[in-house]
Ligand SMILES: Nc1ncnc2c1ncn2[C@@H]1O[C@H](COP(=O)(O)OP(=O)(O)OP(=O)(O)O)[C@@H](O)[C@H]1O
Protein backbone atom coordinates (compact mmCIF):
# COMPACT_ATOMS: atom_id res chain seq x y z
CA UNK A 28 0.00 0.00 0.00
CA UNK A 29 1.20 3.46 -0.84
CA UNK A 30 -0.35 6.69 0.32
CA UNK A 31 0.87 10.23 -0.05
CA UNK A 32 -0.14 13.63 1.21
CA UNK A 33 1.19 17.12 0.87
CA UNK A 34 0.22 20.30 2.62
CA UNK A 35 1.56 23.79 2.20
CA UNK A 36 1.03 26.37 4.90
CA UNK A 37 2.19 29.81 5.93
CA UNK A 38 5.34 29.97 8.00
CA UNK A 39 3.55 30.99 11.20
CA UNK A 40 3.94 29.43 14.59
CA UNK A 41 0.17 28.81 14.69
CA UNK A 42 0.73 26.07 12.15
CA UNK A 43 3.21 24.06 14.23
CA UNK A 44 0.41 22.27 16.05
CA UNK A 45 -1.54 21.82 12.85
CA UNK A 46 1.40 20.20 11.08
CA UNK A 47 2.01 17.55 13.71
CA UNK A 48 -1.66 16.75 14.12
CA UNK A 49 -1.96 16.33 10.35
CA UNK A 50 0.87 13.81 10.27
CA UNK A 51 -0.55 12.02 13.31
CA UNK A 52 -3.92 11.72 11.59
CA UNK A 53 -2.29 10.49 8.40
CA UNK A 54 -0.77 7.48 10.17
CA UNK A 55 -3.40 6.60 12.82
CA UNK A 56 -4.78 3.68 10.83
CA UNK A 57 -1.43 1.94 11.29
CA UNK A 58 -2.07 1.88 15.06
CA UNK A 59 1.31 3.30 16.03
CA UNK A 60 2.26 3.01 19.69
CA UNK A 61 2.01 6.10 21.84
CA UNK A 62 5.77 6.29 21.79
CA UNK A 63 6.01 6.12 18.01
CA UNK A 64 3.33 8.76 17.73
CA UNK A 65 5.13 11.05 20.17
CA UNK A 66 8.43 10.54 18.35
CA UNK A 67 6.94 11.46 15.00
CA UNK A 68 5.07 14.47 16.34
CA UNK A 69 8.21 15.78 18.02
CA UNK A 70 10.30 15.33 14.88
CA UNK A 71 7.70 17.10 12.72
CA UNK A 72 7.44 19.90 15.24
CA UNK A 73 11.21 20.37 15.24
CA UNK A 74 11.52 20.52 11.47
CA UNK A 75 8.54 22.82 10.97
CA UNK A 76 9.56 25.13 13.81
CA UNK A 77 13.05 25.38 12.34
CA UNK A 78 11.65 26.42 8.97
CA UNK A 79 9.52 29.08 10.63
CA UNK A 80 12.01 30.59 13.07
CA UNK A 81 15.30 30.01 11.25
CA UNK A 82 14.33 29.68 7.59
CA UNK A 83 11.99 32.67 7.52
CA UNK A 84 12.93 34.23 10.85
CA UNK A 85 9.33 34.52 11.94
CA UNK A 86 10.02 34.73 15.60
CA UNK A 87 6.60 35.72 16.79
CA UNK A 88 4.81 33.41 19.06
CA UNK A 89 8.01 33.32 20.93
CA UNK A 90 7.13 36.23 23.12
CA UNK A 91 9.55 38.71 21.76
CA UNK A 92 8.68 42.22 22.87
CA UNK A 93 5.68 43.32 20.85
CA UNK A 94 5.47 40.01 19.10
CA UNK A 95 3.21 37.84 21.13
CA UNK A 96 0.31 39.90 22.44
CA UNK A 97 -2.08 37.97 20.30
CA UNK A 98 0.00 34.86 20.70
CA UNK A 99 0.44 34.54 17.01
CA UNK A 100 -1.11 37.17 14.82
CA UNK A 101 2.15 38.80 14.00
CA UNK A 102 1.62 41.69 11.64
CA UNK A 103 5.14 41.84 10.35
CA UNK A 104 5.65 38.14 9.66
CA UNK A 105 7.86 37.37 6.70
CA UNK A 106 5.84 35.80 3.95
CA UNK A 107 6.86 32.27 3.24
CA UNK A 108 5.47 28.79 2.96
CA UNK A 109 6.42 25.52 4.50
CA UNK A 110 5.73 22.33 2.61
CA UNK A 111 5.06 19.13 4.49
CA UNK A 112 4.99 15.96 2.44
CA UNK A 113 4.40 12.47 3.78
CA UNK A 114 4.61 9.19 1.96
CA UNK A 115 3.55 5.92 3.51
CA UNK A 116 4.93 2.79 1.94
CA UNK A 117 3.38 -0.05 3.87
CA UNK A 118 4.53 0.81 7.37
CA UNK A 119 7.44 3.02 6.40
CA UNK A 120 6.75 6.71 6.85
CA UNK A 121 8.72 9.25 4.86
CA UNK A 122 8.42 12.87 5.95
CA UNK A 123 9.77 15.82 4.03
CA UNK A 124 9.70 19.37 5.35
CA UNK A 125 10.76 22.05 2.90
CA UNK A 126 11.13 25.79 3.15
CA UNK A 127 12.54 28.31 0.74
CA UNK A 128 14.01 30.43 3.47
CA UNK A 129 17.56 31.53 4.08
CA UNK A 130 19.17 28.10 4.18
CA UNK A 131 22.02 26.74 6.25
CA UNK A 132 25.66 27.52 5.61
CA UNK A 133 27.25 24.61 7.42
CA UNK A 134 24.78 21.74 7.70
CA UNK A 135 27.12 19.45 9.57
CA UNK A 136 27.75 22.05 12.24
CA UNK A 137 24.06 22.93 12.49
CA UNK A 138 23.26 19.31 13.25
CA UNK A 139 25.61 19.14 16.22
CA UNK A 140 23.73 18.90 19.51
CA UNK A 141 23.55 22.21 21.41
CA UNK A 142 24.54 24.23 18.34
CA UNK A 143 22.13 27.10 17.84
CA UNK A 144 22.35 30.44 16.07
CA UNK A 145 19.55 31.82 18.22
CA UNK A 146 20.58 31.41 21.86
CA UNK A 147 18.96 34.76 22.64
CA UNK A 148 15.60 33.16 21.87
CA UNK A 149 16.28 30.44 24.37
CA UNK A 150 16.64 27.81 21.74
CA UNK A 151 18.62 24.89 23.02
CA UNK A 152 20.13 23.58 19.80
CA UNK A 153 18.54 20.17 20.30
CA UNK A 154 16.15 20.15 17.34
CA UNK A 155 18.25 18.09 14.93
CA UNK A 156 19.41 15.85 17.77
CA UNK A 157 15.79 15.02 18.56
CA UNK A 158 14.93 14.37 14.91
CA UNK A 159 17.90 12.05 14.72
CA UNK A 160 17.03 10.24 17.95
CA UNK A 161 13.31 9.87 17.32
CA UNK A 162 13.39 8.88 13.66
CA UNK A 163 15.25 6.06 11.93
CA UNK A 164 16.85 8.24 9.30
CA UNK A 165 17.50 11.94 8.90
CA UNK A 166 18.87 13.82 5.93
CA UNK A 167 19.25 17.57 5.57
CA UNK A 168 19.71 19.36 2.28
CA UNK A 169 20.38 23.06 2.44
CA UNK A 170 22.44 25.90 1.06
CA UNK A 171 22.50 29.60 1.83
CA UNK A 172 19.71 31.36 -0.03
CA UNK A 173 18.40 28.06 -1.36
CA UNK A 174 16.09 27.00 1.44
CA UNK A 175 16.15 23.79 3.40
CA UNK A 176 14.71 20.32 3.00
CA UNK A 177 14.64 17.87 5.89
CA UNK A 178 13.89 14.23 5.07
CA UNK A 179 13.08 11.72 7.75
CA UNK A 180 12.09 8.08 7.71
CA UNK A 181 10.53 5.96 10.40
CA UNK A 182 9.24 2.44 10.43
CA UNK A 183 5.97 2.18 12.29
CA UNK A 184 4.81 -0.83 14.25
CA UNK A 185 8.10 -2.07 15.63
CA UNK A 186 7.65 -0.97 19.23
CA UNK A 187 4.31 -2.62 19.92
CA UNK A 188 5.57 -4.96 22.57
CA UNK A 189 6.90 -2.14 24.74
CA UNK A 190 3.48 -0.82 25.55
CA UNK A 191 2.12 -4.21 26.48
CA UNK A 192 4.87 -4.54 29.02
CA UNK A 193 3.84 -1.54 31.05
CA UNK B 194 -6.33 22.67 23.31
CA UNK B 195 -6.21 24.61 26.56
CA UNK B 196 -4.11 27.73 26.65
CA UNK B 197 -1.84 28.72 29.47
CA UNK B 198 -3.36 31.41 31.64
CA UNK B 199 -1.88 33.47 34.41
CA UNK B 200 -3.75 31.16 36.78
CA UNK B 201 -1.26 28.46 35.91
CA UNK B 202 1.43 30.33 37.82
CA UNK B 203 1.42 30.14 41.57
CA UNK B 204 3.91 31.22 44.21
CA UNK B 205 4.04 29.01 47.27
CA UNK B 206 6.62 30.04 49.84
CA UNK B 207 9.83 30.57 47.88
CA UNK B 208 8.70 28.48 45.02
CA UNK B 209 7.12 29.29 41.67
CA UNK B 210 4.84 26.47 40.54
CA UNK B 211 4.13 26.44 36.81
CA UNK B 212 1.32 24.29 35.47
CA UNK B 213 2.46 23.52 31.94
CA UNK B 214 -0.03 23.21 29.06
CA UNK B 215 -1.07 20.13 27.16
CA UNK B 216 1.30 20.89 24.32
CA UNK B 217 4.62 22.67 24.76
CA UNK B 218 5.98 24.02 21.48
CA UNK B 219 7.55 27.17 20.13
CA UNK B 220 4.15 28.72 19.55
CA UNK B 221 3.24 28.84 23.23
CA UNK B 222 6.70 28.97 24.76
CA UNK B 223 7.07 32.74 24.66
CA UNK B 224 4.07 33.35 26.85
CA UNK B 225 5.25 30.84 29.44
CA UNK B 226 8.74 32.35 29.57
CA UNK B 227 7.38 35.87 29.85
CA UNK B 228 4.96 35.06 32.66
CA UNK B 229 7.54 33.03 34.53
CA UNK B 230 10.10 35.80 34.33
CA UNK B 231 7.62 38.29 35.71
CA UNK B 232 7.46 36.16 38.85
CA UNK B 233 11.18 35.49 38.94
CA UNK B 234 12.08 39.16 39.26
CA UNK B 235 10.19 39.10 42.53
CA UNK B 236 12.88 38.31 45.00
CA UNK B 237 10.85 35.95 47.14
CA UNK B 238 10.95 33.35 44.37
CA UNK B 239 13.95 31.08 44.66
CA UNK B 240 13.01 27.73 43.14
CA UNK B 241 10.83 26.77 40.17
CA UNK B 242 8.66 23.67 39.91
CA UNK B 243 7.42 22.65 36.46
CA UNK B 244 4.28 20.52 36.64
CA UNK B 245 3.92 18.31 33.53
CA UNK B 246 0.69 16.72 34.79
CA UNK B 247 -1.35 18.00 31.85
CA UNK B 248 1.40 17.77 29.25
CA UNK B 249 1.01 15.30 26.41
CA UNK B 250 3.48 16.81 23.98
CA UNK B 251 6.80 18.62 24.23
CA UNK B 252 9.54 19.46 21.74
CA UNK B 253 12.88 21.22 22.16
CA UNK B 254 11.06 24.45 23.00
CA UNK B 255 10.41 22.94 26.41
CA UNK B 256 14.14 22.45 26.90
CA UNK B 257 14.63 26.14 26.14
CA UNK B 258 11.98 27.16 28.67
CA UNK B 259 13.54 25.12 31.45
CA UNK B 260 17.16 25.95 30.65
CA UNK B 261 16.35 29.65 30.43
CA UNK B 262 14.64 29.70 33.85
CA UNK B 263 17.45 27.62 35.32
CA UNK B 264 20.01 30.18 34.17
CA UNK B 265 18.02 32.96 35.80
CA UNK B 266 17.63 31.38 39.22
CA UNK B 267 20.72 29.20 39.61
CA UNK B 268 23.00 32.15 40.22
CA UNK B 269 20.89 32.99 43.28
CA UNK B 270 21.02 29.43 44.54
CA UNK B 271 17.64 28.46 43.12
CA UNK B 272 16.82 25.00 41.84
CA UNK B 273 14.55 23.61 39.15
CA UNK B 274 12.23 20.70 39.82
CA UNK B 275 9.83 18.75 37.60
CA UNK B 276 6.79 16.77 38.68
CA UNK B 277 4.33 14.45 36.94
CA UNK B 278 6.89 13.61 34.27
CA UNK B 279 5.81 10.83 31.91
CA UNK B 280 8.07 8.47 30.01
CA UNK B 281 8.29 10.50 26.84
CA UNK B 282 9.20 13.68 28.65
CA UNK B 283 11.72 11.87 30.77
CA UNK B 284 13.31 10.60 27.56
CA UNK B 285 13.56 14.14 26.25
CA UNK B 286 15.14 15.20 29.56
CA UNK B 287 17.74 12.46 29.24
CA UNK B 288 18.52 13.10 25.57
CA UNK B 289 19.04 16.79 26.15
CA UNK B 290 21.06 16.40 29.33
CA UNK B 291 18.38 18.34 31.18
CA UNK B 292 18.22 15.62 33.80
CA UNK B 293 21.51 16.98 35.11
CA UNK B 294 20.03 20.31 36.11
CA UNK B 295 16.42 19.38 36.81
CA UNK B 296 15.45 17.23 39.74
CA UNK B 297 12.50 15.03 38.83
CA UNK B 298 10.34 14.48 41.89
CA UNK B 299 8.18 11.40 42.17
CA UNK B 300 4.78 12.48 43.27
N1 LIG C 1 15.08 25.42 8.11
C1 LIG C 1 16.20 26.07 8.51
N2 LIG C 1 16.61 27.19 7.86
C2 LIG C 1 17.72 27.86 8.24
N3 LIG C 1 18.50 27.48 9.28
C3 LIG C 1 18.16 26.38 9.97
C4 LIG C 1 17.00 25.61 9.62
N4 LIG C 1 16.91 24.57 10.48
C5 LIG C 1 17.97 24.67 11.31
N5 LIG C 1 18.72 25.76 11.02
C6 LIG C 1 19.97 26.15 11.71
O1 LIG C 1 20.47 25.04 12.44
C7 LIG C 1 20.64 25.36 13.82
C8 LIG C 1 20.37 24.14 14.68
O2 LIG C 1 19.02 23.74 14.59
P1 LIG C 1 18.37 22.95 15.82
O3 LIG C 1 16.94 22.71 15.55
O4 LIG C 1 19.21 21.75 16.12
O5 LIG C 1 18.55 23.95 17.03
P2 LIG C 1 17.71 25.29 17.32
O6 LIG C 1 16.51 25.38 16.46
O7 LIG C 1 18.66 26.43 17.27
O8 LIG C 1 17.25 25.07 18.83
P3 LIG C 1 16.04 24.13 19.31
O9 LIG C 1 15.56 23.34 18.14
O10 LIG C 1 16.63 23.25 20.38
O11 LIG C 1 15.03 25.02 19.87
C9 LIG C 1 19.71 26.52 14.06
O12 LIG C 1 20.09 27.33 15.15
C10 LIG C 1 19.77 27.27 12.72
O13 LIG C 1 20.91 28.10 12.66
Ligand SMILES: [Mg+2]
Nearest residue numbers: 073077154155
Ligand atom coordinates in the same frame (compact mmCIF):
# COMPACT_ATOMS: atom_id res chain seq x y z
MG1 LIG D 1 15.18 23.81 16.22
